[in-house]
Structure formats: C-alpha cells, structure tokens
Amino acid sequence: MSGHHDHSHGHHDHGHDLPFWRKYIFSVDHKMIGCQYTVTALLFLFFGFTLMMIMRWQLAYPGQAIPFIGQYLSKDIAADGVLVGDGYNAFGAMHGTIMVFLAIVPLAVGGFGNYVLPLQVGAPDMAFPKLNMMSYWVYFCGGVTMLTSFFIKGGAAASGWTSYPPLSVFASSGQTVWLLGMVLLITSSLLGSVNFIVTTVQMRAKGLSFFRLPFFVWAQLVTSFLLLLAFPPLEAAGVLQLMDRLAGTSFFMPSGLVFSSEPQTHMSGGGSPLLWQHLFWFLAHPEVYVLILPAMGIVSEVIATNTRKPLWGYKSLVYSVIFLGFMSFIVWAHHMFMTGMGTTLSTFFQATTMVISVPSVIVLTCLILSLYGASIRYNTPMLFALAFLPMFAIGGLTGLPLGLTASDIHLHDTYYVIGHFHYVVAPGTIFAMFAGIYYWFPKVTGRKMSEFLGKLHFWPSFVFINVVFMPMFFQGMAGLLRRQYDQTEQLHGSIAHGLTKMSSYGAWLLALAQLPFIINFFYSMFKGRKVDANPWESTTLEWAAPSPPPHGNFDKTPVVYCGPYEYSVPGKSKDYCPQHVAMEA
Amino acid sequence: MSHHEMSVEDVKKHVRTYIAVFVALLVFTGITVGVSMLGQNQGWTVTTAVLIALFVASIKGSLVACYFMHLISEKSMLFGILALCAFFFLVLLLIPVITVSDNVGVH
Amino acid sequence: MSTTVIPHDLEPHPLTGMYNGKFGIWLFLASEIMLFGALFSTYVLLRVGAPPGQWPAHGSEILNVPLATLNTAVLISSSVTMVMSWAALKMKKFGSAQVWLTITFLCAGAFLVVKYFEYTDKFHHYQVWLNDPMPVGGHEVTTIKGHLTADSPKLECSEKTGAFNIPEYVIITPDGDHGSSGHGEAVRVEGSKIKRISNFGPRHSPYLATYFTMTGLHGLHIVGGMVVILYFMLVGGAIWKRSPEKYTNRIECTGLYWHFVDLVWIFLFPVLYLL
Known part of the structure; x- marks a missing residue:
C-alpha cells in the first residue's frame, strides 16, 4: 500500500525517480493508468471497427473477394478472400463484445474516469492505487484472451455478443475462451468500480460536498454502482455456461433437446434457456447506461465550459441520473418480449421501460436548455458535444417503439434495433468520448490539439456516421433481419439492399474521416501548442492542477469554496470562478 | 460508535457478545436440522418447510452480519x-x- | 513505493465512519451478494419450473446432512475465531491474535476436507435410467440408483459430450430404501436396456448441477480466504511492527470477507440440504 506517514514529504519529484517499468508499465498513478486504459481502448475500438468494415464488404458485395486484406485472412474466416458464414458470425460476435466490453467501457470508465475523477474530487490518487493497477492488467489479460480466440481451432466465439444458449453451449471452443475473457473483464470492472466509489465518497477535497461535485463525477459514481451490482450476475451466468460447456450440466439446456437431428439423451435436461437471457440482460441493460452515463458527464462538462453558463438544472440532472441508474436495474426484460416469457412480465417491463425514458429526457432537456442564451464557443470539443445531443435524442426516441410490446413484434431482431443501439453508442457515446479527448488533452499533455485538424475530423465524421446508421431504420422497418450473412437472399435486390451499400460506403468513409484524428493525436502530443494549466478557463478542480499533473496531482491540497459551474457570475471581474478560489464577498 | 478508539474494556465486552452469538448460531443450526427432520416425518408442505428454513437462516445470517461484521454499529x-x-x-x-x-x- | 498520502487510509471518514479499505470491502461484498444472488435465482427458477419428480423432494435424499451439519459448525467456529483474532489485536495482543488466525485457517482446511469426502462420495454413486421398466427387488423400476460392483466394466467417457458412453452391461448394487447403500442384491443390466447412465456428479440433474456449482464457488471463496489468512499468518509480524493499526484494519477486512463466506453457507446449507 502506498501512503506511509514517515514518507509524506517529498511529493511529486519521486514520480520522476521511478524506473521506466514502474512509471509507464506497472504504474500505480491513476493518470498513467488512465492513459493506459485510453490507449488500449482506442486500439480495441479501431480493431472492432475493422471487423465491422470487413463485414460491411460482405453485406454490400456478398460472395465477392474482400479487396486488399481478404487474401491475408485465414481459411476459417475467408475462403479465397470471400468471408465465409462462420467467419461472419465470429466477426459479428466479436465486434459487439470488443466494442462494448473492451473499447467503450474501458475508455469511458477506465480511461476518463481514472484520469479525471480523482482530479475533479481533489484527491492525490485513487483510494487503492495498486488495486487500480490490477484492474488495468486484468482488463488487459481479458482483452488478450478474447483476441487469442481468433487463433484457436474453430475460431472465435460466433454466437453473437449475447451468447444465447443452447447455440452457445454447442459452439466451438472459442466460446469457452470468450467466457473466460468475460470473467476477467468483469473482475476488472468490479475492482475498478469499488475504487471509484471509495474515492468519490471518501476522498473529496475539503468543502466539496456532494452537490458541489461536477456532473461528470456524479455520472461516474452512478456508473460504478451499476457495474458493481449488475456485473456479478453475468459473472454467475458465465460460470453456469462454463459448467454447461465443460462439466456437462444442463442449466440452460431444456429437456428433450435435439441438436443436428440428434436427441441429446446424455444430458439431464431440465434447464432453461430463458435463465441465461434473464441473467445476461440483468447486466446488459444497466450496461447500456454504463455506456451512456459517462458520455453525458463528459458532454455536461464541455457544454458548461463552452457556454460560459452554469448547467441548467444541475440538481435535476443529478436526481435524474440517480433515478436512471436505479431504474436501469428493472427494465432488462424488454430485450426479451419475443421469447415467450409471458404477458405478465412483458407488461411489467413495458411499463418500467416507459418510466425510464423520463429521466433520460430530463437530462437531454437540461443540456439543451443550458445552450439557451449562451454565446457559445464553437471549438472541437464543443462541436462533438453539440452533435451528441441530437444523435442521442434520435437514438433514445427510436428506442421507444422497441420498448412497447406491440411494435416490438415487428421491429425485433431487425436492422432497426441495430440502428437504434448504434445511434446511442456511436454518434452518442463515441462522439462524447472524442469531445472528452479534445477537452482534456491539454491537461494530460500540456498541449492543445489542432483546431483545424479537429474540425476536419468532426464534420466528415458527423456526416458519414449518419450515412452509416440512418438507413438501418428504414431497412429495419422494411423487415430486414439482423445477423444475416447474405442479405440479398432475403431482399431479392430490393431497394433495401441499395441502402446496405450506402451504409457500407458510409462506414469506409467514416474510417477515412478518422485519419485527421490519428494525425492530430500524435502530432499534438509532441508539437501541439503549449498551453497553461487552464486553457479553457474552466472552473472544476482538475484545472487547478498543473498540466500535466505531477505524481500526487496538486501542488497544494485544494479546498473548495463554491459549486462546479460558477460561470458569468454577475459582478465578477472574470467570467468564471474556479472551485478552489475563495469568492470575495 | 467507532471501533477506532475502543478501550480494552470495550473489546472484552465485545468478546462476551461473540461467544454468546457463537452459541446461538450452534443452537439455531441444531434447530434448523431438527425442524427439517420433523417436517419430513410430519409431511409438511414445501412452502412451510421453505418459510421455516429461511426464517431460521435469516436469524443466523443477521447474527453474523450484526455482531461478527459489526453492522449494528455502522453508519x-x-x-x-x-x-x-x-x-x-x-x-x-x-x-x-x-x-x-x-x-x-x-x- | 509511491509516496502519495491517501486520505482516510487509516482514519475513518466522518460520513461513512469507515476507512477506505473497510468501505471498499463492504462494496465488494455487495457485489458478492449479487453474484450469489444470481445463483440463488437460478436455483429458484429451475426448481419452480421443474416437472414433478425431477428435483428430489428433500436434499437429504441425495446429500449427507450429518456431514453438512458438522461443516456448518466448523465454519461458524472459524468465524468466531476470526473475530477473536481481531479482538486480540484491538487489545494489542499480537501473539494470541496469530493463534486465533491459525485456528481459523485450520477450521477452513477441515471444512474443505469434509467437502472433499462429500464430493467423492457423489462421484462413486451411480444412477441408471432404463428404456423399459424391469424388476428389481420385487418392484418394477425405470431407474436404479446404487454403486457399481468391482466386476462391472469400467465406464468410458464420450470424447464429444464428456458423458459416459452406454457400456455393454453394468453390475450395480441398488441402494436401500432410505438412501442407505449396499443392502440389495447386485443386478446386471444389459447396455441395450440403458437409456442413460451417470454418477451423482454435476451432470446428473439440475439439482446436483446447482449443488456442485454453488458449493464449488463457495469452496473457491474458502480457498481464496485461506490464501489471504495464510499470507497474514506468515507476514503479519512484519506489518504489525510497521503499523499495528494497519495490520488490525487488514485483519478486520479479512474478517468481514470471512464472515460473509460463512453467511453464504448459512443460507446454502438449508437451501441445498434441508429443502
């Protein structure tokens, strides 16, 4: 454990004395761990996106060899450069898994949470620095485990990111590796969430009461509770599926099961496939809020700073996000309307689903009203944050028909669902993540990212991401089913397939649009314009620390005198009052 | 009450509680097994058996949580x-x- | 070693009344409640949804209640010795604290030994399901539970499914009326008459699957706790010398975890053995 009383002098210069491997690899500093999470998660984000780009080729040009990379893929995945069905399934399952569990959650919680949260609460580090390091390395091992599954016999998990049994129990050994990887990732998230909650509750700076916390911290706190209480049931479900696969139990295998025309008489039967779905969605619905809440937090910070106004309805935002977190535990079975779980449950979950949309709308409304009457600074982080609002609104509103049992009958398992979910996470969460990267880059490196390249990144991304996902709503309403290897079999060359091509081109162009970001990221890291500790003239505590903050974060322990968003306070000489500066009467 | 500044006298008082709880837990274990046997012989319904077993287990669980885990003196x-x-x-x-x-x- | 001073590493926070480690371990236990919660949920859903006769009417039909009662007593004892260790540290008696800790460790070991005997017993107990009823001991039966005799051919596992292949024949000594073993005459059953054969391992039935998964996971928690306790038995002295308060806190946190493991067993015992 760190923190010996006898060593309490000496502060940050010790950070520079550490050997390379303690400073950059097995670091216990929350900032380095945050950076490790961010970089690893961005790499996984890129990898997950690549899988999808290859799948989009098969969808647009079924049966044609994939240009450039098709010849390098293994025989199990692509025969003569043409993506095979099993390869398509594996890519689909792994795209979902990687994006959700290895890219977005580690980026939003592990990356931004780790770096920003201790700074914003005025703490010198996380409550358990070694546990923090362990969370990262367990996550890393989980990621490596997932990736190795591509190289084992039978290929990676191919039963969808939801891994529904009985299919997943009969699947090849890639599924076992998937389950082991998931157990590691869940463990990592649990360790992380304990750390976040303890840090937020116990290590807030003097004067930083709960209602003076930046909204980002609130979002992270609620997210941590979701991870803490929703992830263990999936861990249990993972253990049960491992038992089904390895020990021959029948937790999810019903009696009288026939597989490949063979009656499975060697099994005891008596299990329930619906049990998996209940346990899976008990996590996976809160997981959606794990994906979106940190994004809302980031967007709130960026909007408050760049509107030079306090957030409209800070307390409503806080109460909404708490209510959102609470409700997210009791809506899970709206993913299961079509399973025949019975009308009692469907009706109950339909009602709770409608209820949960209320706090989401409150959050969005508060953020939009915050813009009213502001003279907005249209810098790159703000553009991404502004784009988040309508994109998340589209994603959220298109979810309502899926939450109503009647309309879900038509829309379930179609491209409409994919469109809805991706509007929430891709132009929603990922745009917020970009906003966060542009916004906090000066804190991490002491340099600003290029505004020109930033805008060159934003505008094409904004256009093309809509080109990718907007057609899916129409395709879904036309009845196009998801997870199909060859859509032309269902569509017979109808207009919906033209939209598929449009989506595919959108995806490839979206990839091109990320080049300015990658160039900007590395260029600015070394050559970007040097800025002082508070380049955005922001109020929250992270800007009170030097850029980059040294080991131990603050030169002197901050004391907080006011709320998080004291912008444009009448009668002040400056248009912002940082939290750590005492307000003169 | 915080355990932070406990005197030796306080701790000794605690120890007496722990031993009392220990004896109670053993007694309740005996009760739950005995009642289960009785229920089997008398042919009680499953509901009755479940309710009694969970009731006894809850008492035992509360004893462990409240006294061994000091939940009773937490904030x-x-x-x-x-x-x-x-x-x-x-x-x-x-x-x-x-x-x-x-x-x-x-x- | 980092030199950053973490607030409330030792001092309780006025809001929670706990130092960081204790608050952290409670949060971890909350997640553990949800972990076992999912397994209890599995138990309830599978049992309520099962057709009549699939689950045993009473756990004692299959499981050994006296051994489990003994184990309950052992685990409760280990819980009280754990808290005694902490109380001794509070009274600055390091030596007796380490003795209590060692007793806790031994109790945990005893629990696992008993569990080992319970488990192996199940793996040597078989059930044969028949295609058609056949007479055994004067009754027409569709299934026989019992132990295979030494003359019975060794069972082989299928490579594909891991289950036993149907053998040419088995010779099985049926159980007595109340689960007592080896009273009846050994019966020879031809392979053609066998629908399915399994020992009383996890794959036998949803009930045993639940039993092995829940007690297995609980057993892993015991092993994890033993590793931590062993660590403090070995290096406790060094930590105590450096900071008695820190060591006391660590034993308190270990204790919280250990009592939780005990608490889980308090519920597992009636649910699996007595219902």
Whole structure:
C-alpha cells in the first residue's frame, strides 16, 4: 500500500525517480493508468471497427473477394478472400463484445474516469492505487484472451455478443475462451468500480460536498454502482455456461433437446434457456447506461465550459441520473418480449421501460436548455458535444417503439434495433468520448490539439456516421433481419439492399474521416501548442492542477469554496470562478 | 460508535457478545436440522418447510452480519448501499421466476 | 513505493465512519451478494419450473446432512475465531491474535476436507435410467440408483459430450430404501436396456448441477480466504511492527470477507440440504 506517514514529504519529484517499468508499465498513478486504459481502448475500438468494415464488404458485395486484406485472412474466416458464414458470425460476435466490453467501457470508465475523477474530487490518487493497477492488467489479460480466440481451432466465439444458449453451449471452443475473457473483464470492472466509489465518497477535497461535485463525477459514481451490482450476475451466468460447456450440466439446456437431428439423451435436461437471457440482460441493460452515463458527464462538462453558463438544472440532472441508474436495474426484460416469457412480465417491463425514458429526457432537456442564451464557443470539443445531443435524442426516441410490446413484434431482431443501439453508442457515446479527448488533452499533455485538424475530423465524421446508421431504420422497418450473412437472399435486390451499400460506403468513409484524428493525436502530443494549466478557463478542480499533473496531482491540497459551474457570475471581474478560489464577498 | 478508539474494556465486552452469538448460531443450526427432520416425518408442505428454513437462516445470517461484521454499529450510508443491494437481490431472485409461473401447464 | 498520502487510509471518514479499505470491502461484498444472488435465482427458477419428480423432494435424499451439519459448525467456529483474532489485536495482543488466525485457517482446511469426502462420495454413486421398466427387488423400476460392483466394466467417457458412453452391461448394487447403500442384491443390466447412465456428479440433474456449482464457488471463496489468512499468518509480524493499526484494519477486512463466506453457507446449507 502506498501512503506511509514517515514518507509524506517529498511529493511529486519521486514520480520522476521511478524506473521506466514502474512509471509507464506497472504504474500505480491513476493518470498513467488512465492513459493506459485510453490507449488500449482506442486500439480495441479501431480493431472492432475493422471487423465491422470487413463485414460491411460482405453485406454490400456478398460472395465477392474482400479487396486488399481478404487474401491475408485465414481459411476459417475467408475462403479465397470471400468471408465465409462462420467467419461472419465470429466477426459479428466479436465486434459487439470488443466494442462494448473492451473499447467503450474501458475508455469511458477506465480511461476518463481514472484520469479525471480523482482530479475533479481533489484527491492525490485513487483510494487503492495498486488495486487500480490490477484492474488495468486484468482488463488487459481479458482483452488478450478474447483476441487469442481468433487463433484457436474453430475460431472465435460466433454466437453473437449475447451468447444465447443452447447455440452457445454447442459452439466451438472459442466460446469457452470468450467466457473466460468475460470473467476477467468483469473482475476488472468490479475492482475498478469499488475504487471509484471509495474515492468519490471518501476522498473529496475539503468543502466539496456532494452537490458541489461536477456532473461528470456524479455520472461516474452512478456508473460504478451499476457495474458493481449488475456485473456479478453475468459473472454467475458465465460460470453456469462454463459448467454447461465443460462439466456437462444442463442449466440452460431444456429437456428433450435435439441438436443436428440428434436427441441429446446424455444430458439431464431440465434447464432453461430463458435463465441465461434473464441473467445476461440483468447486466446488459444497466450496461447500456454504463455506456451512456459517462458520455453525458463528459458532454455536461464541455457544454458548461463552452457556454460560459452554469448547467441548467444541475440538481435535476443529478436526481435524474440517480433515478436512471436505479431504474436501469428493472427494465432488462424488454430485450426479451419475443421469447415467450409471458404477458405478465412483458407488461411489467413495458411499463418500467416507459418510466425510464423520463429521466433520460430530463437530462437531454437540461443540456439543451443550458445552450439557451449562451454565446457559445464553437471549438472541437464543443462541436462533438453539440452533435451528441441530437444523435442521442434520435437514438433514445427510436428506442421507444422497441420498448412497447406491440411494435416490438415487428421491429425485433431487425436492422432497426441495430440502428437504434448504434445511434446511442456511436454518434452518442463515441462522439462524447472524442469531445472528452479534445477537452482534456491539454491537461494530460500540456498541449492543445489542432483546431483545424479537429474540425476536419468532426464534420466528415458527423456526416458519414449518419450515412452509416440512418438507413438501418428504414431497412429495419422494411423487415430486414439482423445477423444475416447474405442479405440479398432475403431482399431479392430490393431497394433495401441499395441502402446496405450506402451504409457500407458510409462506414469506409467514416474510417477515412478518422485519419485527421490519428494525425492530430500524435502530432499534438509532441508539437501541439503549449498551453497553461487552464486553457479553457474552466472552473472544476482538475484545472487547478498543473498540466500535466505531477505524481500526487496538486501542488497544494485544494479546498473548495463554491459549486462546479460558477460561470458569468454577475459582478465578477472574470467570467468564471474556479472551485478552489475563495469568492470575495 | 467507532471501533477506532475502543478501550480494552470495550473489546472484552465485545468478546462476551461473540461467544454468546457463537452459541446461538450452534443452537439455531441444531434447530434448523431438527425442524427439517420433523417436517419430513410430519409431511409438511414445501412452502412451510421453505418459510421455516429461511426464517431460521435469516436469524443466523443477521447474527453474523450484526455482531461478527459489526453492522449494528455502522453508519447509515452503508445501510443505504446494502438496502439497495438487497432490493436488487430480491428483484433478481423473484422476477425471473414469473417466467415459469406464467407458463404453468407448458410442462 | 509511491509516496502519495491517501486520505482516510487509516482514519475513518466522518460520513461513512469507515476507512477506505473497510468501505471498499463492504462494496465488494455487495457485489458478492449479487453474484450469489444470481445463483440463488437460478436455483429458484429451475426448481419452480421443474416437472414433478425431477428435483428430489428433500436434499437429504441425495446429500449427507450429518456431514453438512458438522461443516456448518466448523465454519461458524472459524468465524468466531476470526473475530477473536481481531479482538486480540484491538487489545494489542499480537501473539494470541496469530493463534486465533491459525485456528481459523485450520477450521477452513477441515471444512474443505469434509467437502472433499462429500464430493467423492457423489462421484462413486451411480444412477441408471432404463428404456423399459424391469424388476428389481420385487418392484418394477425405470431407474436404479446404487454403486457399481468391482466386476462391472469400467465406464468410458464420450470424447464429444464428456458423458459416459452406454457400456455393454453394468453390475450395480441398488441402494436401500432410505438412501442407505449396499443392502440389495447386485443386478446386471444389459447396455441395450440403458437409456442413460451417470454418477451423482454435476451432470446428473439440475439439482446436483446447482449443488456442485454453488458449493464449488463457495469452496473457491474458502480457498481464496485461506490464501489471504495464510499470507497474514506468515507476514503479519512484519506489518504489525510497521503499523499495528494497519495490520488490525487488514485483519478486520479479512474478517468481514470471512464472515460473509460463512453467511453464504448459512443460507446454502438449508437451501441445498434441508429443502
């Protein structure tokens, strides 16, 4: 454990004395761990996106060899450069898994949470620095485990990111590796969430009461509770599926099961496939809020700073996000309307689903009203944050028909669902993540990212991401089913397939649009314009620390005198009052 | 009360409590086994047996949590978190069961 | 070693009344409640949804209640010795604290030994399901529970499914009426008459699957706790010398975890053995 009383002098210069491997690899500093999470998660984000780009080729040009990379893929995945069905399934399952569990959650919680949260609460580090390091390395091992599954016999998990049994129990050994990887990732998230909650509750700076916390911290706190209480049931479900696969139990295998025309008489039967779905969605619905809440937090910070106004309805935002977190535990079975779980449950979950949309709308409304009457600074982080609002609104509103049992009958398992979910996470969460990267880059490196390249990144991304996902709503309403290897079999060359091509081109162009970001990221890291500790003239505590903050974060322990968003306070000489500066009467 | 500044006298008082709780736990273990045997002989319904077994287990669990884990002297925030956890525990325990009870007769 | 001073590493926070480690371990236990909650949910859903006769009417039909009662007593004892260790540290008696800790470790070991005997017993107990009823001991039966005799051919596992292949024949000594073993005459059953054969391992039935998964996971928690306790038995002295308060806190946190493991067993015992 760190923190010996006898060593309490000496502060940050010790950070520079550490050997390379303690400073950059097995670091216990929350900032380095945050950076490790961010970089690893961005790499996984890129990898997950690549899988999808290859799948989009098969969808647009079924049966044609994939240009450039098709010849390098293994025989199990692509025969003569043409993506095979099993390869398509594996890519689909792994795209979902990687994006959700290895890219977005580690980026939003592990990356931004780790770096920003201790700074914003005025703490010198996380409550358990070694546990923090362990969370990262367990996550890393989980990621490596997932990736190795591509190289084992039978290929990676191919039963969808939801891994529904009985299919997943009969699947090849890639599924076992998937389950082991998931157990590691869940463990990592649990360790992380304990750390976040303890840090937020116990290590807030003097004067930083709960209602003076930046909204980002609130979002992270609620997210941590979701991870803490929703992830263990999936861990249990993972253990049960491992038992089904390895020990021959029948937790999810019903009696009288026939597989490949063979009656499975060697099994005891008596299990329930619906049990998996209940346990899976008990996590996976809160997981959606794990994906979106940190994004809302980031967007709130960026909007408050760049509107030079306090957030409209800070307390409503806080109460909404708490209510959102609470409700997210009791809506899970709206993913299961079509399973025949019975009308009692469907009706109950339909009602709770409608209820949960209320706090989401409150959050969005508060953020939009915050813009009213502001003279907005249209810098790159703000553009991404502004784009988040309508994109998340589209994603959220298109979810309502899926939450109503009647309309879900038509829309379930179609491209409409994919469109809805991706509007929430891709132009929603990922745009917020970009906003966060542009916004906090000066804190991490002491340099600003290029505004020109930033805008060159934003505008094409904004256009093309809509080109990718907007057609899916129409395709879904036309009845196009998801997870199909060859859509032309269902569509017979109808207009919906033209939209598929449009989506595919959108995806490839979206990839091109990320080049300015990658160039900007590395260029600015070394050559970007040097800025002082508070380049955005922001109020929250992270800007009170030097850029980059040294080991131990603050030169002197901050004391907080006011709320998080004291912008444009009448009668002040400056248009912002940082939290750590005492307000003169 | 905080354990932070406990005197030796306080600790000794605690130790007496621990031993009393230990004896109570052993007695309740005996009771739950005995009642279960009795229920089997008398042919009690499953519901009765479940209610009695869970009632005794809850008493034992509360004893462990309150005294061995000192829950009884903790502050309200921890109760809030555990209450939240208990609520979701019950949700997870009871709601999926409706899936099967709604489909009675399918088997 | 980092030199950053973490607030409330030792001092309780006025809001929670706990130092960081204790608050952290309670949060971890909350997640553990949800972990076992999911397994209890599995138990309830599978049992309520099971057709009549699939689950044993009473756990004692299959499981050994006296051994489990003994184990309950052992685990409760280990819980009280754990808290005694902490109380001794509070009274600055390091030596007796380490003795209590060692007793806790031994109790945990005893629990696992008993569990080992319970488990192996199940793996040597078989059930044969028949295609058609056949007479055994004067009754027409569709299934026989019992132990295979030494003359019975060794069972082989299928490579594909891991289950036993149907053998040419088995010779099985049926159980007595109340689960007592080896009273009846050994019966020879031809392979053609066998629908399925399994020992009383996890794959036998949803009931045993639940039993092995829940007690297995609980057993892993015991092993994890033993590793931590062993660590403090070995290096406790060094930590105590550096900071008695820190060591006391660590034993308190270990204790919280250990009592939780005990608490889980308090519920597992009636649910699996007595219902």
